[in-house]
Amino acid sequence: MAYPKPSRRSWAEPWKIKMVEPIRMTTSADREKFMVEAGYNTFLLRSEDVYIDLLTDSGTNAMSDRQWSGLMLGDEAYAGSRNFYNLWEAVTRYYGYKYLVPTHQGRGAEHILSKIMIHAGDTIPGNMYFTTTRLHQELAGGTFVDVIIDEAHDPANAHPFKGNVDLAKLRHVIDEAGPGKIPYVSIAGTVNMAGGQPQSMENLRAVRAICQPQGIPIVLDATRAVENAYFIQQREPGYQSKKVAEILKEYCSYTDTCTMSAKKDALVNIGGWLATNEQGLFEEARNMVVVYEGLHTYGGLAGRDMEAMACGIAESVQDDHIRARIGQVEYLGNHLLDWGIPIVQPIGGHAVFLDAKAFYPHIPQSQYPAQALACYVYIDSGVRTMERGAVSAGRDPKTGEERFPNLELVRVTIPRRVYTQAHMDVVAESVLEVFEQREQARGLKMTYEPKYLRFFQARFEPA
Ligand code: P61
Numbered sequence: 416m417a418y419p420k421p422s423r424r425s426w427a428e429p430w431k432i433k434m435v436e437p438i439r440m441t442t443s444a445d446r447e448k449f450m451v452e453a454g455y456n457t458f459l460l461r462s463e464d465v466y467i468d469l470l471t472d473s474g475t476n477a478m479s480d481r482q483w484s485g486l487m488l489g490d491e492a493y494a495g496s497r498n499f500y501n502l503w504e505a506v507t508r509y510y511g512y513k514y515l516v517p518t519h520q521g522r523g524a525e526h527i528l529s530k531i532m533i534h535a536g537d538t539i540p541g542n543m544y545f546t547t548t549r550l551h552q553e554l555a556g557g558t559f560v561d562v563i564i565d566e567a568h569d570p571a572n573a574h575p576f577k578g579n580v581d582l583a584k585l586r587h588v589i590d591e592a593g594p595g596k597i598p599y600v601s602i603a604g605t606v607n608m609a610g611g612q613p614q615s616m617e618n619l620r621a622v623r624a625i626c627q628p629q630g631i632p633i634v635l636d637a638t639r640a641v642e643n644a645y646f647i648q649q650r651e652p653g654y655q656s657k658k659v660a661e662i663l664k665e666y667c668s669y670t671d672t673c674t675m676s677a678k679k680d681a682l683v684n685i686g687g688w689l690a691t692n693e694q695g696l697f698e699e700a701r702n703m704v705v706v707y708e709g710l711h712t713y714g715g716l717a718g719r720d721m722e723a724m725a726c727g728i729a730e731s732v733q734d735d736h737i738r739a740r741i742g743q744v745e746y747l748g749n750h751l752l753d754w755g756i757p758i759v760q761p762i763g764g765h766a767v768f769l770d771a772k773a774f775y776p777h778i779p780q781s782q783y784p785a786q787a788l789a790c791y792v793y794i795d796s797g798v799r800t801m802e803r804g805a806v807s808a809g810r811d812p813k814t815g816e817e818r819f820p821n822l823e824l825v826r827v828t829i830p831r832r833v834y835t836q837a838h839m840d841v842v843a844e845s846v847l848e849v850f851e852q853r854e855q856a857r858g859l860k861m862t863y864e865p866k867y868l869r870f871f872q873a874r875f876e877p878a
Contacts, residue, residue: 426738426739426742427739428739428743428832429733429735429736429739430479430832433480438465438466438467439463439466440466440797441464441466441797443794443795445464446464446793446794446797447794449461449464450790450793450794454862454863454873454874454875454876455786455787455790455859455874455875455876455877456786456870456872456873456874456875457470457789457790457793457799457800457801457802458470458801458870458871458872459872459874460793460799464797465793465797465798465799466796466797466798467796467797467798467799467834467838467841467842468799468830469766469798469799469800469826469827469828469829469830469842470799470800470801470828471801471826471828471830472679472765472766472828472829472830472831473676473678473679474520474678474683474684474685475678475684475830475831475833476678476679476682476683476684476727476830476831476832476833477830477831477832477833478682478683478684478723478727479682479726479727479730479832481726481730482682482683482723482726482727482730483723485719485722485723485725485726486719486722486723487719488719488722489717489718489719489720489722490718491717491718491719492718493710493713494710494712495712496712496713496718496721497718498718498719498720498721498722498725499517499712499713499718499721501721501722501725502515502517502688502721502722502724502725503515504725505724505725505726505728505729506688506690506728509660509663509664509728509729509732510637510640510663510664510667510673510690510728511664511667511668512667512672512673512690512691512692513690513691513692513694513697514690514691514692514693514694514697514701515688515689515690516688516689516690516697516700516701516704516711516714517686517687517688517704517708517711517712517713517714517715517716517721518686518687518688518689518704518708518714518715519685519686519687519708519709519714519715519716520676520677520678520685520686520687521547521636521638521674521675521676521677521678521687522547522551522676522687523687523704523707523708523714523715524674524675524676524687524688524689525547525548525551525674526551526707527689527700527703527704527707527708528551528634528672528674528689528700529551529552529554529555529557530555530703531696531699531700531703532555532598532599532634532696533552533555533556533557533598534555534556534557534598535556535557536556536557536596537555537556537557537558537592537596537597537598538557538558538560538588538591538592538596538597539552539557539558539559539560539597539598539599539600539601540559540560540561540562540580540584540585540588540589540597540600540601541559541560541561541562541563541600541601541602541603542561542562542563542567542578542579542580542601542602542603542606542609542614543561543563543567543578543603543606543608543609544559544561544608545603545607545608545636546608546807546809546868546870547868548601548603548636548674550867550868552601553812557598559601560588562580562581562584562585562588563577563578563579563580563581563606563609564577564579564580564581565581567579567606567609567612568609568820568821568822569821570610570757570758570759570760570768570770570772570773570822570824571757571760571770572760573760573761574761575613575615575646575650575761576612576613576614576615576618576646576650576651577606577609577610577612577613577761578603578604578605578606578609578612578613578614578643579614579615579618580600580602580614580618580621580622582618582621582622582625585600585622585625586625589625589629589631594629594630594631597631598632599631599632599633599634599671599672600622600626600631600632600633600634601634601636602614602619602622602633602634602635602636602670603635603636603638603639604619604635604636604637604639604640604643604644604666605639605640605642605643605646605763605764605765607638607639607765608803608807608820608822609759609763609822610759610763610766610768610822610824611639611642611744611763611764611765611766611768612759612761612763612764613642613643613646613647613650613764614643615647615650615651616647616651616654616662616665616666617651619633619666619669619670620669622669623669623670632671632672632693633669633670633671633672634670634671634672634673634674635666635667635670635672635673635674636673636674636675637667637673637674637675637680637690638674638675638676638679638680639679639680639764639765640663640666640667640673640680641659641663641680641731641732641737642680642737642740642741642764642765643666643764644659644660644662644663644666644732644737645659645662645734645737645738645741645764646741646764647662647666648662648734658732658734659732659733659734659737660732660733663732671691671692671693672689672690672691672692672693672696673689673690673691674687674688674689675687675688675689675690677724677727677728679765680731681724681727681728681731682727682728682730682731682831682832683720683723683724683727684723685716685720686716686720686721686723686724687714688714689704740829740831740832741764743829743834743836743839744762744763744764744765744766744767744829745762746836746839747767747827747829747839747842747843748762748763748767749762750839750840750843751767751769751843751846751847754843754847754850756769756846756847756850757769757770757773757774758770759822759824765828765829766826766827766828766829767826767827767829768803768822768824768825768826768827769785769788769800769824769825769827769846770823770824771784771785771787771788771804771823771824771825772784772823774788774849774850774853774856775787775788775853775856775858777854777856778856778857778858779858780804780805780819780823781805781817781819782857782858782859782860782878783802783804783805783806783858783859783861783875784804784823784856784858785802785803785804785805785806785823785824785825786802786804786806786859786875787856787857787858787859788802788825788849788856789801789802789825790859791849791852791856792825792845792846792849795845795848795849796841796842796844796845796848798827798841798842798845800825800826800827800828801825801826801828802824802825802826802870803822803824803825803826804820804822804823804824804825805817805818805819805820805823806861806869806870806873807870808820809868809869809870810869827842827846857877857878858877858878859875859876859877859878860875860876860877860878861873861874861875862874862875862876
């Protein structure tokens with residue numbers, strides 16, 4: 416029998432499709448040519464040459480009909496747009512922060528926050544680096560120090576909260592630097608570079624208990640905090656009967672300020688914000704945003720963008736939405752696990768991460784095995800993914816040496832409400848094919864290296 420009787424009842428997405436965007440299949444000969452032209456960097460491909468685009472979940476979401484109608488309600492006044500007040504109300508209602516400064520996207524908020532809070536010689540502990548976040552901390556004169564639990568650096572470790580802070584490491588960093596040299600502790604939920612791994616509520620509460628008495632604020636990167644809240648609901652004792660919206664608000668309540676890339680959780684294509692409970696910080700940020708982004712009631716966005724965000728936030732915290740969103744990621748991940756393909760475990764919130772070191776033990780990390788793996792997957796099927804290993808980690812700004820992280824991964828990232836289960840099947844089969852050909856794979860050497868965030872524009876050739 417081709418279809419055995421199910422052992423349980425299935426769930427499905429809480430939406431149906433109203434408009435479609437055709438995508439184009441290419442031949443593998445075409446794709447080899449495109450890959451050479453792109454310098455073996457998936458960021459440099461043209462999207463029309465991509466079949467299934469799993470580069471990122473950032474700004475690639477499908478908006479709902481309500482969000483699209485929100486675009487028509489754009490109040491494009493230079494100052495005091497109605498949509499700004501709607502957005503502020505949504506952020507306060509669902510995330511709980513008092514004050515809001517909109518920005519064009521997440522790094523706009525990181526830029527302003529880092530410039531205001533960090534002084535030369537400061538140390539910023541956090542639960543694993545993120546590329547743009549750490550760069551803004553460094554450009555402001557700070558040094559990021561990783562205080563995530565060791566389990567996060569091990570792809571095969573199945574700890575349910577690999578985004579947790581190691582409290583002993585955090586205490587040690589605070590003692591070493593002195594609380595006066597720590598402008599804030601940088602917390603992300605979920606942790607992108609660790610494989611979309613969540614932090615538990617208990618852990619954030621414990622971080623709070625360490626920081627508060629010493630007057631150290633906590634800044635949350637809330638980019639995927641809704642996904643984090645879902646994992647808390649699923650995995651942390653005491654949260655099973657709570658709504659994701661309620662959990663999100665409690666999670667944020669242990670932090671003082673957040674930066675946000677609304678291009679992820681909030682189901683829009685552009686936008687972000689800085690939100691805080693600190694009036695002084697708010698006033699400084701509201702002043703600085705006019706220098707770099709735009710007036711404090713639009714921050715580089717159109718009124719319509721803010722309306723779509725306000726509506727997207729409300730949709731993003733619905734339990735049935737987030738179950739289907741993460742359920743689709745798990746569907747893909749479980750396929751790969753069933754076939755014995757090495758991926759980061761547990762399966763993350765926004766992506767399945769392939770373990771390139773386990774795929775290609777014969778390729779040294781200095782030849783960028785994850786970069787090579789992303790290229791092989793694209794050439795096999797036109798599926799675009801992203802390197803998250805040595806290329807992404809870049810160089811130490813003080814020594815100029817390349818950083819070689821433990822995690823050498825390829826991120827297979829799922830945009831929200833965009834692809835179907837059949838697309839996931841095609842992706843899984845392509846990864847299997849590449850896995851079966853793994854012994855023939857070769858590494859890469861870098862031929863062009865930009866100064867900042869090199870992974871976006873670097874070029875390679877076969878080693
Ligand atoms: C992504 F290859 N993420 O995951 P902005 N914090 C966090 C993010 O995930 C994030 C930002 C802040 C992207 C886009 C991207 O190395 C890369 O709105 C947890 O993109 O400015 C963005 O938000 C920054 C891809 C960013 C990268 C940096 O695909």
